[in-house]
Amino acid sequence: MPNQTFEARIQKAVDDGKIPGAVLLARSKDGKINYSSAFRYNLDTVFTLASMTKLLAAISVLQLVDRGLVTLDTDVAEILPELAAQPVLVGFAADTGEPILERRKEPILLRHLLSHSSGSAYVFFDQKLGEHFAKSQREPPLPLSTSSSSGGRTVADKFGYPLIFEPGKGWAYGAGIDWAGEVVRRLGGGKGLDEWIRDNVLRPLGIGAGAGAGAGDDGHHPAVTFYPDRYEGLREGRIAIMGRGESAAPGFDRFFAFVGKEKTREEETDEMGGEGAYADLRAYMTVLESILADDGRLLSSETAQLLFEPLLEPEARRALNESVSRPEWIVGWVPGNDGEYDWSAGGLLTTKDEEGGAGRKKGYLQWGGAFNLSWFIDRTAGVAGIFGTQILQPADPFVKVLMKEYEEEIYKLL
Numbered sequence: 001m002p003n004q005t006f007e008a009r010i011q012k013a014v015d016d017g018k019i020p021g022a023v024l025l026a027r028s029k030d031g032k033i034n035y036s037s038a039f040r041y042n043l044d045t046v047f048t049l050a051s052m053t054k055l056l057a058a059i060s061v062l063q064l065v066d067r068g069l070v071t072l073d074t075d076v077a078e079i080l081p082e083l084a085a086q087p088v089l090v091g092f093a094a095d096t097g098e099p100i101l102e103r104r105k106e107p108i109l110l111r112h113l114l115s116h117s118s119g120s121a122y123v124f125f126d127q128k129l130g131e132h133f134a135k136s137q138r139e140p141p142l143p144l145s146t147s148s149s150s151g152g153r154t155v156a157d158k159f160g161y162p163l164i165f166e167p168g169k170g171w172a173y174g175a176g177i178d179w180a181g182e183v184v185r186r187l188g189g190g191k192g193l194d195e196w197i198r199d200n201v202l203r204p205l206g207i208g209a210g211a212g213a214g215a216g217d218d219g220h221h222p223a224v225t226f227y228p229d230r231y232e233g234l235r236e237g238r239i240a241i242m243g244r245g246e247s248a249a250p251g252f253d254r255f256f257a258f259v260g261k262e263k264t265r266e267e268e269t270d271e272m273g274g275e276g277a278y279a280d281l282r283a284y285m286t287v288l289e290s291i292l293a294d295d296g297r298l299l300s301s302e303t304a305q306l307l308f309e310p311l312l313e314p315e316a317r318r319a320l321n322e323s324v325s326r327p328e329w330i331v332g333w334v335p336g337n338d339g340e341y342d343w344s345a346g347g348l349l350t351t352k353d354e355e356g357g358a359g360r361k362k363g364y365l366q367w368g369g370a371f372n373l374s375w376f377i378d379r380t381a382g383v384a385g386i387f388g389t390q391i392l393q394p395a396d397p398f399v400k401v402l403m404k405e406y407e408e409e410i411y412k413l414l
Contacts, residue, residue, distance in 0.1 A: 002409035007037065010402065014039045018398055020242040022389045023047075025285040026410045029292055029382035033413050036282065046228060046238040047388055049277045050369030051331075052284065056224065057181040057273030058114055058307070058346045059287070059298055060188075060196050066303045069187045072111040072311070072345070076179070079186055082156040083179050084108060088119065089128055089162040092135075099132050099162075106166040110183070113176035115311040115343040116320075119163030121174035125329075128164055155182040155272065171312065171319035171343070181273025193271040194226040204297045205290055207283045223283030226271040238278060241371050243392035275370075281388050284375070288384040292377050308363045308379060310342035310349060317342055324348070331368030331395045332376075332387075333404035359411050370394040374403050385410050 002024075013019045021040035026033050036043055049056075064070050070079075077084035087101035104119075112118035123129045159175040181193045188196055201207075207223045228234035271277075290298050291307060298304070312320060324341050327334040334341075335354065342349045347367035354360045361380035368374035372395070373388040387403045 002035070002406070002413070006405060006409050009405070010039050013398075013402065019389050019391065019402070021045075021239070022387065022402075023281050024385075024387055024406060025281060026383065026385035026413075027285065027289050027292065028384075028414065029379075033383060033410065035410075036285075041239060041388075043282055044237055044280055046234050046278050047281055047373060047390060048238070048241060048369070048371055049279055049284070049373065050275050050371050051367065052279075052369035052373050052375060053272070053277040054177045054274055054367060055346050055375070056197055056201060056277060056287065057177050057184070057193060059201060059291075060184045060193060060273070061110070061114065061180045062299055062303050062306060062345060063200055064184060064187055065306075066300050070110055070183065072109065072114070072306065074110045075107040076110055076113065076183060077108060079183055080108075080156075080179055082160050083118075083120065086120075086160065087162050088166060089132055089164055091128070092131065097135065099135065101162060104163060104166065106168055108167045110180065111311050111345070112167045113180040113183070114345045115171075115316070116173050116176050117169075117171050117312055117316040117343070118167050118174075118176045118179070119165045119170065119172070120159060120176050120179060121164050121172035123161070125173050126164055129161065132162065155179060158272070168313045169315050171316040171323065173323070175274060178272050178274040181271065184273070192226075193273050193276075197224055197277075198222050201287060201298060202283070205286050207286050224277055224279040226276045226278070228278040234278065237280075239390055241390045241392050244396070281373075281386055285384070285386055288375060288377055288386070292379060292382070292384045294379070307344050307346035307377075308349065308365060309344055310351065311344055312342050328397075329395055331370060331372055331400075332366055332374035333400060333407060334366075359408070372396050372399045376407065381411070381414060383410060383414060 010022055014021055023041050023043060023045060024035065024037045026035040038045070065072065086104065088104050089099055090102050091100045092098065093100060108118050121129055123133060155178050159178055164172055184196050185192050202222060202224060225234065228238050291304060294301050294304055320343060321341055324330070324334060340350060340352050342351050344365060347365045350360055350362065350364040352362050360378055363380055364376060364378045366374065366376040372391045375386045377384040385407065387406050389399060391399060
């Protein structure tokens with residue numbers, strides 16, 4: 001386990017109101033590291049995953065690959081005609097300010113959706129799209145929202161807007177994984193991601209509450225779901241997201257203001273693979289362990305390797321590294337950048353060993369969720385971990401430092 005000085009630092013951060021609580025988990029492939037600890041929260045706390053949902057959606061998509069239903073080079077135009085119909089926003093007319101939209105020329109491949117290189121960006125991350133929505137007088141789609149005024153209840157409603165570059169020719173964090181999750185629904189026998197993950201991710205790993213592990217159809221709740229308000233155990237176990245502010249919340253100092261729990265998602269008709277799930281982090285850790293061990297329960301070895309191989313074309317890779325060179329927006333620790341990153345089928349991929357040899361190795365895979373949760377898998381070093389808290393402001397600078405220190409503590413144990 002991490003040394004007592006580090007655990008005392010986390011506890012002090014909680015006691016001082018710097019973070020509302022934390023759940024920390026780590027496992028090593030050789031079994032020597034088996035660490036689970038909770039600070040103010042408890043280990044069965046239900047977290048709003050936000051973008052940590054993306055890995056679960058990516059695994060679901062790769063299960064379609066394993067079944068021969070698609071490949072990474074499948075053109076998704078026929079599967080996702082709503083996305084295929086979108087033009088490319090290339091700019092705005094100098095005289096009128098009207099958007100200049102051009103017909104897409106390049107195919108949209110499944111690999112583009114998984115690697116954020118399809119051109120489908122998040123509006124709140126792209127200035128051009130923001131300007132486009134402002135000129136159209138449409139309210140832009142917001143993350144973690146179910147209202148029709150914020151983009152609609154389906155993937156096609158919410159993310160049916162222009163691309164910002166030709167597929168494969170750039171990189172922009174965006175809705176590609178949401179669209180990829182829709183591929184699962186359309187090719188997976190009509191199952192949405194909630195049902196698919198329950199049947200094809202949770203059940204094979206034996207994850208769930210009580211008998212019928214993960215099923216949710218025996219009176220017990222699943223360990224991962226898009227619909228926590230359907231299950232009493234999840235409603236009670238889900239924690240509020242806290243926000244930094246001047247007003248005080250019970251048990252916290254002035255650094256926090258109570259924000260409240262997420263509204264119900266009962267009205268959504270499609271689950272959003274980029275942002276929508278809730279989970280017990282022990283269940284999420286079990287998923288990471290399976291991928292770390294390459295145990296074949298979720299994916300074949302050949303397909304699982306796609307999570308650890310670069311997918312980006314050169315132009316897109318350059319765009320990614322430019323974005324990562326300013327990592328303030330990224331939840332989690334991203335060390336120095338000299339063009340050493342790519343994107344795999346599952347997340348941000350480090351493409352060379354950390355200097356000095358004591359830390360992360362080539363093929364280290366990571367990502368996180370907006371409310372300051374992060375995960376990593378390092379197959380070469382043989383370790384995986386999660387740091388979870390729930391703070392409204394994404395990429396909170398104080399939490400970033402704690403995440404860095406936590407990773408360093410785990411690697412010391414190796």
